[in-house]
Amino acid sequence: MAMALNIIITGVGGQGNVLASQIIGRAAVNRGYNVTIGETFGLSQRGGPVMSHIRLSENKTCGPLIPPNMAHMVVGLEPLETLRVLKEFGNSETVFIANARPIYPLNVIAGDVEYPDLEWIRDVLDQSAGRLYWLDATDTAVELGGPIMLNMILLGALCSLSPFPLDTGDIETVLTAFLPDSKLPANIKALAMGAELIHRYEN
Amino acid sequence: MRRAEKEKEEEGSEMISDREGGKEILLQGNEAIARGALEAGVAFCAGYPGNPSSEIIENLAKASQRLPIYVEWSVNEKVALEAATAASFAGCRAMACMKQNGVNVTSDFLTNLSLSGTKGGLVLVSCDDPGGISSTNEEDARWFARLACIPLLEPATPREALEMTRWAFVLSEAIENIVLLRSVSRLSHTRSNVLIRGLPEFDVKARFDPDIPFHTFPVVDKDRARHEKLNRAAHDFETSVFNSYDGPENPELLIISSGCAWSYARESVEILRLEERVGLLKMGTTWPLPQELLKRHLRQCDQILFVEEIDAFLEDNVKAFCADAGEETGTKVFMGRSSGHIPLCGELSPSILLQVLGEHFDQAWEQDRFQAHVNSLMPEDLPPRAFGFCPGCPHRGSYYAIKTALAWDNRDGFVSGDIGCYSLGLFPTGFNQVKSVHAMGSGLGLASGYGKLDLFGFDQPVITVCGDSTFFHAGLPGLINAKFNRADILLLILDNSATAMTGFQPHPGIDTTAMGQPTDPVDLESLCRSLGMPVEVADPYDINESARTIYGLLKQEGPRVLVMRRKCALVQGREGGFPYRMRVDPDACAGEECGCNRYCTRIFRCPGLIWNTLSKKAEIDSVICVGCGICADICPQGAIERTVVEEE
Amino acid sequence: MMSETGTGQRALIDEIINQDLCVRCGACVGFCPYFSYFDGQVVVLDRCQASADRCFQVCPVAREQGTREPRIREGSEIGPIExxxxxxxxxxxxxxxxxxxxxxxxxxxxxxxxxxxxxxxxxxxxxxxxxxxxxxxxxxxxxxxxxxxxxxxxxxxxxxxxxxxxxxxxxxxxxxxxxxxxxxxxxxxxxxxxxxxxxxxxxxxxxxxxLDFRKLVEFLKKQGVKGPYVKFDIPPPPAEIFQVESEEGWTEFPLSEIRPSxxxxxxxxxxxxxxxxxxxxxxxxxxxxxxxxxxxxxxxxxxxxxxxxxxxxxxxxxxxxxxxxxxxxxxxxxxxxxxxxxxx
Structure with missing residues (x-):
């Protein structure tokens, strides 16, 4: 591993971003990593963007912010927010896992500004990033019981890609520690579905 | 995942209150501060919620379920510090926690307390918000350490936050004065591996010794004593482990840094491979300055760059020190916020540091090419994500009713705003109704002033809005002032039964304390009525009736109160949700042909009500809509249908 | 249907409402959600920003272009008569x-x-x-x-x-x-x-x-006649008086005092x-x-x-x-x- 592995999870308030980053953090601590997670949420409850910077290192403690263009992996829960991350934190090697379903900002709903064309977002990411996985993960989440499963699906997708050093087993261990038994199967299923989405995308 | 989050929180507090030590666990900066206080055997913790500080008291409140400590959400920060000080005077270790604005509220007490001194270790925690991400300002609370002549500690990492908090109590007892520990958002909300130690026995006995009073007289003697205490702290700081140096013996550039910003400097030096040229002095004890330590490092290098969050605190203080110590340290070039080498305002970041260091050493930042590539694909700025009230938020209804009533009234009326979610009334989500926002309770004070301007021809009606928690915090004096001075004032208390902005902490209007114990809530209406003013109650979800009520009140004179009462939609959501299912009847919605010019989405702006660009009609986003039902009353065609969901 | 060239709501606001020329007929109210009539006033609730200007087209106070006869024709004083x-x-x-x-x-x-x-x-x-x-x-x-x-x-x-x-x-x-x-x-x-x-x-x-209702109410309030008002009357000339019935009974004012309203x-x-x-x-x-x-x-x-x-x-x-x-x-x-x- 390089100096540190830098992962960004980005989305908007209510998408389970913070929870996903904490689960990664705990799983990584269990595996002996030095973890730093910087969270930016401000007024997230009110529809604002939420971004977590997750930094895993074998031997040092990183700062809470990933330096510019040094993200290795980006998990985007929302397309516009994913694209926002590209210029500031992406580079030509960055792996992007992007959910394709937009959550429209209020100023878009109101007609003040236009939401960028989704195909355009996809193209820009595709032409800039190292790898792009453009997934209809919200649809899958709804099939699995609701949009709130989205974070687990993308976590599963993340686990199946290099250079992410943890596997779904590591995540399941953490989930088992704090999910009630009744909720566990659906979440584990979501992790598996995430990996499945990546598999399908690659083929 | 809501259940999971709840359980996760419980697990988190379990970790905070774990009596065993010797483990490395993932803790947020604020959790680390809480754990540090527990490891120091803190007995009494008080605070007022405010981003980014709230999690400290929240976690301690949860820990109080397992440990014999007392934790409260106080009515405001001054009372929090006073209550905590009582514990200190009685020999207990105590802590008061708040955001930067809260320190202002404590300041009158703080500057006198530092004269009287303390007994049990007393720590004031301020979590500052560089960039004002969730604040009305980006104030640097460190100046209060200078102002009150008290020691200042600045942790840089969660691990250090724990260590420093624990030591802060020791320091406070050693010099018999309060200690300021200062965090910033980026630290408070960062999670990292933290080594915890075991907890002590909480066997403290509180007793005030009547033979040892605490006061400020004689003032000059006490002031002298205060400076002597500060000198003792300075002496300790010279050898503190919280100050460290990393770099060559004679660097080309010496960076003096404190807090979270230190990590940006360190990483930037590494990325630019400047380790052999740059020295990095990390300061954890930033007031009083450890002068000998500084002299040693200043002698090594003539180019000094200060990297600190928010103001040029270290920068200005070190410069002043060098004016005295110039003979020993020599002439220096100082760079930082004051000099303009680092942006004067706003939060720092690795990006800024890379740029500053890159320019200083004339080294290009290799990722510029990638940014240029992205820029060529993405020439325009992406649309920002505007803040707005949550779907179902009662404030949307309140401001809609206010907007309507003020328009009906037609005398150029306006709203004097206050601090809370409803500050967003400044923006389109609140129909831009709010015209001023400053400090907690200031909306009322301003309104009581407007209420006396009739003498000078002022004839605009003014509504002041105030949340329930804010009203208790600092609103009440403004209202009493209006009453006593016979000011014309219409107060709308936006009572959503929660301190919603900061995460639903209890306040005096709620029947449960921070520690989960039942209590008698203060009744808003009785309180206002006891002041002898008329009080009405309206439902923000009934926008038409509320508007009529507000209009009627605008026509009256003297101090008067309207309580706009509805539970915060997030609380309502947790308690079982709303009774309605909403639908836009596509036959009734005339779409682009209506003549309403997309009124529902363009003006009303609820995230749950969206414009379908294909059908060119409005529709409900069923993923987002919570079913509050307000919007059924806004469509000129009556196309928005509200049906009661049958109980299952 | 939407005009791309109209002046929108702006004209009505600038030329009529802000000039205090509105006669409160209500024609612009209730068609779109941007205007409201309440307690004697037509007010602008929100800015519409559409270019369509129906609100201005239907306003009876807005001047009609070029339709006026040069002088008042004999027999046309009271309009068409059957x-x-x-x-x-x-x-x-x-x-x-x-x-x-x-x-x-x-x-x-x-x-x-x-x-x-x-x-x-x-x-x-x-x-x-x-x-x-x-x-x-x-x-x-x-x-x-x-x-x-x-x-x-x-x-x-x-x-x-x-x-x-x-x-x-x-x-x-x-x-x-x-x-x-x-x-x-x-x-x-x-x-x-x-x-x-x-x-x-x-x-x-x-x-x-x-009458401008709010001005009238302001006047009556100043004169100590409190609402609610049951009935107003102006008896035919040459009485030159204005009568108002409130809960306290009938009160009379010279018409000249009402004219400012x-x-x-x-x-x-x-x-x-x-x-x-x-x-x-x-x-x-x-x-x-x-x-x-x-x-x-x-x-x-x-x-x-x-x-x-x-x-x-x-x-x-x-x-x-x-x-x-x-x-x-x-x-x-x-x-x-x-x-x-x-x-x-």
């Missing part, structure tokens, strides 16, 4: 509640009963706040709405609401400005509703001017007898129990004839000197309107 005479309601209960002969109340009640109207747009007496327009379907309720308000009361907002409710046979009772607005609505390129088909009867009321927009108006109506109704000087009636259209004549045949109205010839007086007064208002408009 017939002019005097009448009163046969029903004494109606006459009791009516300010004068009760012709309007009788005609509306009769039309609703006969199904000639599905509903009628009338003006209520006001309650906590000012009088305002109401749609009435129940014929027995009509008499609660009789009597003059001396304000326009945003009545056409109720028409706009009634059209939204899908009513097809609506009768409208209103002031001359409101009759003009109805004509403009029917002509408007931006108004997609077939108003000519939906409005089956336009009953116009004579009007010299109307006259709507500025009314002084631009050239129409005293509601020339764009089917039937216009007013007082008869010196005869409190009768109304002057001008029938202007075929359908107006039909309604009037039926009501008379069925015993709802009693008619008689209007004395020639009354007609001359009416014409003089109408000419006076027209001249005033032209003068004020030219001085603008």
């Amino acid at each position: 017939r002019v005479f005097m009448a009163r309601a046969m029903n004494s209960d109606i006459r009791e509640v009516a300010q004068y002969g009760g012709v309007v109340t009788a005609l509306v009640t009769y039309a609703l009963e006969q199904g000639l109207m599905e509903s009628a747009v009338l003006t209520d007496r006001g309650d906590l706040f000012s009088p305002e327009g109401r749609e009435v379907q129940d014929k027995s309720a009509v008499r609660q709405f009789s009597g003059s308000r001396y304000t326009a009361s945003g009545g056409l907002a109720a028409l706009n609401r009634a059209v939204k409710q899908g009513r097809r046979k609506i009768g409208v009772v209103g002031l001359p400005c409101q009759m003009s607005a109805l004509a403009k609505m029917a002509e408007s390129t931006e108004d997609p509703r077939d108003l000519d088909d939906r409005i089956t009867m336009k009953l116009g009321l004579f009007c010299t001017w109307a 006259i709507q500025k927009g009314c002084l631009l108006c050239e129409d005293m007898t509601a020339e764009k109506s089917d039937i216009s109704v007013g007082v008869v000087e010196g005869q409190q129990q009768w109304n002057t009636v001008i029938v202007r259209t075929q359908r107006g004549a039909e309604l009037l004839d039926k009501a008379s045949q069925d015993g709802w109205l009693e008619t008689g010839p209007l004395p020639p000197e009354n007609l001359e007086h009416l014409k003089d007064a109408a000419r006076g208002k027209r001249e005033r309107g032209r003068r004020v408009r030219d001085d603008q």
